[in-house]
Structure formats: structure tokens, C-alpha cells
Amino acid sequence: MRTRTRSSRRALVTTLTALATAAAATLTTATTAAAVPDRAAACNGYVGLTFDDGPSGNTTKLLDALRRNGLRATMFNQGQYAAANPSLVRAQVAAGMWVANHSYTHPHLTQLSQAQIDSEISRTQQALANAGGGSPKLFRPPYGETNATVKSVAARYGLTEIIWNVDSQDWNGASTDAIVQSVGRLTNGQVILMHDWPANTLAAVPRIAQSLTARGLCAGMISPQTGRAVAPG
Numbered sequence: 269m270r271t272r273t274r275s276s277r278r279a280l281v282t283t284l285t286a287l288a289t290a291a292a293a294t295l296t297t298a299t300t301a302a303a304v305p306d307r308a309a310a311c312n313g314y315v316g317l318t319f320d321d322g323p324s325g326n327t328t329k330l331l332d333a334l335r336r337n338g339l340r341a342t343m344f345n346q347g348q349y350a351a352a353n354p355s356l357v358r359a360q361v362a363a364g365m366w367v368a369n370h371s372y373t374h375p376h377l378t379q380l381s382q383a384q385i386d387s388e389i390s391r392t393q394q395a396l397a398n399a400g401g402g403s404p405k406l407f408r409p410p411y412g413e414t415n416a417t418v419k420s421v422a423a424r425y426g427l428t429e430i431i432w433n434v435d436s437q438d439w440n441g442a443s444t445d446a447i448v449q450s451v452g453r454l455t456n457g458q459v460i461l462m463h464d465w466p467a468n469t470l471a472a473v474p475r476i477a478q479s480l481t482a483r484g485l486c487a488g489m490i491s492p493q494t495g496r497a498v499a500p501g
């Protein structure tokens with residue numbers, strides 16, 4: 269009986285020691301993770317957040333919100349606005365965003381001649397490069413309207429056409445709740461359409477981040493090779 273009690277006590281002490289060691293190990297891991305944020309470790313997949321039609325007077329607030337919430341996104345800029353606000357294109361790059369081409373004046377490209385399409389795309393590439401946005405690899409035609417001519421002109425400038433898998437409808441007055449719910453429908457590799465200017469989109473950013481984190485998804489870059497969202501590289 270005595271022996272058994274002593275051995276039970278010894279077992280208890282051993283267990284407590286093991287628990288304390290485990291707790292210390294957990295604490296160390298947690299401290300390290302906090303000191304060096306490594307979101308990649310928690311990513312079971314990636315989605316492509318995209319914001320069209322900037323840069324605008326709303327861009328600075330949007331970039332602040334994205335950065336505060338640890339989100340990166342692809343900004344499909346209009347060339348005319350990039351030319352007018354080059355510092356905002358630089359701010360997009362500085363905030364970790366990917367700069368992409370969304371035509372110069374946002375026309376219905378499928379109704380234009382090949383020369384006009386060429387002008388829309390090439391002038392935007394130039395405006396974005398002049399602003400410090402590098403040489404974009406992604407192109408989204410306004411309204412998602414495309415055809416073989418649009419695609420071939422884009423390809424001539426080394427651009428991959430990116431439409432979207434989910435339309436947030438933020439351009440159509442979608443509520444902040446509805447925008448967050450749209451993000452909730454994204455699966456690994458998919459791309460969502462949002463815009464630079466709606467107040468409801470800006471308001472949705474913190475909840476978009478929470479929603480993605482809850483599902484183990486991270487905001488990724490859009491691969492020019494596959495058109496799918498992938499780990500930032």
C-alpha cells in the first residue's frame with residue numbers, strides 16, 4: 269500500500285514535470301511566433317483579393333486597412349488615374365500590393381478596334397511603369413468583357429488576362445455583410461472582384477481578414493502562369 273502510494277506520487281510528479289515542460293515549450297513557441305509573424309505557417313490555401321479602378325482618393329485608406337489587417341491584394345489600376353496619381357501607385361507597391369493593368373480609360377474593349385485596344389493597354393503599362401509600378405503581368409478587361417483580339421493584344425504585352433471567380437457586387441451597392449459573405453465563398457486558388465472606391469468594401473476589410481484566418485486561407489498573389497492565387501513569391 270505504502271509502496272503503491274509512493275509510486276503513485278512519483279508518477280504524479282513525473283506527469284506534472286512533463287506538463288510543465290510541455291507548457292514551457294508551448295510558451296516558447298507562442299513567443300517566437302509573436303515575435304516573428306509567419307502567416308505562411310497557418311495557410312492551407314490562398315485566395316486572390318483584387319481591387320479595381322484605382323488609384324483614387326480612397327486608395328490611401330484602403331492600403332492602410334489592408335496593411336493593418338495583414339492582407340495583400342492585386343490592384344487593377346486604370347492608366348489615366350495612375351498617370352494623374354503616380355505617388356498612389358508607389359504607395360500600393362510600398363504597402364506590399366501587386367500592381368496590374370485595367371486599361372487606360374475603362375472602355376468596352378470588345379467594341380474597339382485592335383489599334384484602340386492596343387493603345388488602352390500599352391499606355392497603361394507605360395503609366396504604371398512611370399509611376400514605379402514595375403512591368404505589370406496581369407490584365408483585367410473592364411466589365412470582364414473580352415474576346416480573342418483583346419486577349420492577343422494583352423499577350424503581346426506579356427499580360428495574362430484575369431477575370432474573377434466571385435463577384436463581391438460591391439460596385440452594385442452590396443452591403444458590408446454581403447461583401448464579407450462573398451469572401452466566405454472563395455476556395456483555394458480563387459479570385460474575388462472588389463473595387464478601390466466603395467465605402468462598404470473599405471469597412472469590410474477587417475472582417476475579410478478574420479473570415480480568411482478562420483478558414484485557414486491567406487491572401488496570395490495571382491500567378492501569371494495559371495491565373496490562380498498562390499503563395500506570394
Ligand SMILES: [Zn+2]
Nearest residue numbers: 320321410411
Ligand atoms: Zn473596372
